[in-house]
């Protein structure tokens with residue numbers, strides 16, 4: 001087995017993981033002691049942690065056939081049952097991913113039509129910010145609604161008003177603290193039977209069920225009015241595709257569709273909005289960076305129209321800022337867990353069947369050999385001598401290999417359009433200059449910032 005801390009089997013691992021709320025800090029120490037591949041027995045789960053660019057690339061890219069599955073955890077077996085995008089493995093996952101990618105491309109991923117959709121949301125986003133009249137406010141609900149609306153309109157053909165009751169209810173079901181790959185919930189799902197819901201597991205499961213019920217209702221409504229010649233969204237695309245497949249093919253059963261929607265909704269909402277919230281923190285803490293971004297936007301785009309994707313190749317500094325935010329914020333620092341479905345022999349170790357494999361992206365994104373002074377926010381590390389954007393290949397915030405984030409193109413488009421438009425229109429200022437929002441975050445589904453407020457003052 002890969003080396004790791006010993007002690008009482010299972011229990012010492014639990015104690016170790018509980019010793020710091022930020023598991024990546026624990027993993028940094030363990031890597032120093034045990035090397036690039038180490039293991040920890042946490043309760044009944046064996047965690048194998050992969051560290052460093054070469055090791056992770058070797059596993060996820062070169063040995064993709066063995067390293068592209070998800071763990072068969074108890075929670076996965078009991079609740080998700082290997083359905084949908086995030087938790088499925090093998091042939092079921094391949095078919096689900098191929099269908100989803102094809103459908104999303106047809107619905108505009110990487111195309112002008114998607115840019116138009118995102119820009120409509122950016123307009124609303126900027127208007128709502130304008131209505132704060134320069135007073136301090138919390139951007140979280142607005143960022144959530146704006147980003148979520150984009151995935152909702154792609155997946156089920158509906159955008160909501162931000163104060164729509166159903167929409168607010170839907171967003172409130174996203175349980176950010178409920179599921180991190182190293183949490184007690186993932187390790188011991190049976191703890192939910194303890195009285196008092198001590199670990200919030202039942203709340204998490206209830207939220208999950210509510211979302212699933214809501215999406216099932218949407219699918220039923222789509223089925224009633226389905227017109228094969230007017231496919232509008234991902235649900236329509238699924239209904240159309242389903243008729244071409246064997247009835248027993250689990251990838252094209254409606255229970256799989258429920259989970260595809262659920263996974264796209266969760267992954268497509270929480271991630272980009274969290275990154276936007278981090279970006280604002282780094283701009284508040286680095287006013288010189290904000291000023292340089294504004295100057296670049298003003299000289300390339302001007303102020304009479306909003307930045308568009310076609311401007312991007314000329315906005316080198318803005319691209320460097322967004323890349324540096326992705327690197328330093330590192331919102332999915334342990335990626336989504338991968339799993340060994342059979343024994344894997346890798347770099348002199350045996351990773352046993354059923355082990356949970358954590359590609360520690362933090363070990364790449366904060367590697368001082370790749371990014372000198374990694375704790376410093378410095379967009380210029382991605383500019384060459386002529387000020388051109390470069391050197392971002394190892395910013396693997398979306399992971400690597402076959403399981404690489406399915407929404408990467410959308411997320412990059414959203415971050416670029418939201419952040420450049422925000423900086424073009426408003427100067428963003430701290431609520432209290434002597435008390436800036438923290439760079440330390442909270443570890444949940446994503447690694448997100450603590451709540452904070454800021455002021456957005458319209459540029460004249």
Ligand code: HEM
Pocket residue numbers: 085086087097151263264267268269271272275331332335336337359397398399400402403404405406407408410411
């Ligand atoms: C800044 C924003 C985002 C970041 C940093 C991010 C990061 C990630 C990471 C690290 C993974 C795990 C890859 C692996 O297993 O090795 C992932 C998976 C995934 N992401 Fe994202 N993501 C973001 C935005 C999005 C968006 C907007 C969507 C929605 C379309 C999305 C949909 C997914 C899905 C469906 C998967 C699972 C893919 C699979 O298992 O095959 N993500 N993402």
